[in-house]
Amino acid sequence: VVQLVESGGGSVQAGGSLRLACVNSGVSYSTNTMIMGWFRQAPGKKREGVAVLSRDGDTAYADSVKGRFTISKDNAKNTLYLQMDSLKPEDTAMYYCAADPYLSLTAIQALGSRGDFGYWGRGTQVTVSS
Numbered sequence: 001v002v003q004l005v006e007s008g009g010g011s012v013q014a015g016g017s018l019r020l021a022c023v024n025s026g027v028s029y030s031t032n033t034m035i036m037g038w039f040r041q042a043p044g045k046k047r048e049g050v051a052v053l054s055r056d057g058d059t060a061y062a063d064s065v066k067g068r069f070t071i072s073k074d075n076a077k078n079t080l081y082l083q084m085d086s087l088k089p090e091d092t093a094m095y096y097c098a099a100d101p102y103l104s105l106t107a108i109q110a111l112g113s114r115g116d117f118g119y120w121g122r123g124t125q126v127t128v129s130s
Helices: 107-111
Strands: 004-007 010-013 018-024 035-041 048-053 059-061 069-074 079-084 093-100 124-129
Touching: 004 093, 018 035, 018 093, 018 124, 035 069, 035 079, 035 107, 048 069, 048 079, 048 107, 059 069, 059 107, 079 093
Parallel strands: 010 124
Antiparallel strands: 004 018, 018 079, 035 048, 035 093, 048 059, 069 079, 093 124
C-alpha cells in the first residue's frame, strides 16, 4: 500500500516561496523504489506535470517552473519535496503528489503522462496573489 499525504500549501504573494512535502505513509514501497512527481491543476484547466524524480535520481521540470522549482526527496523520511521559489500568480493551483513503483518511464516521459501514476495524494492548495 502506498499512501501519500501532501502538506505545505498556502497563500503567498508573488515572489514568495513555499515548500511542499509529500509523506508516503504506506508500508509496501519506500520513496527510493518509486518514481515520484508533483502535478498541479488550476480551475478549468487540465492537470499538468510540474516536476518528476525518477528512481535513479533523474529530474524533469515543466518549462514554466524551470529555474524556480526544485524537486527532491529524503528516503530516510520517506518524503518527497517541492521547493517553490519566485512564485507567480499563474502557479496558483491544487498540487498533487504522485508515485508509482512499477512505472517504466523516464522522468521527462512521466512528466507528460498525467494519468499513468498509480498512487495520488489528495492535494494541497497553493494560491499566489499579485
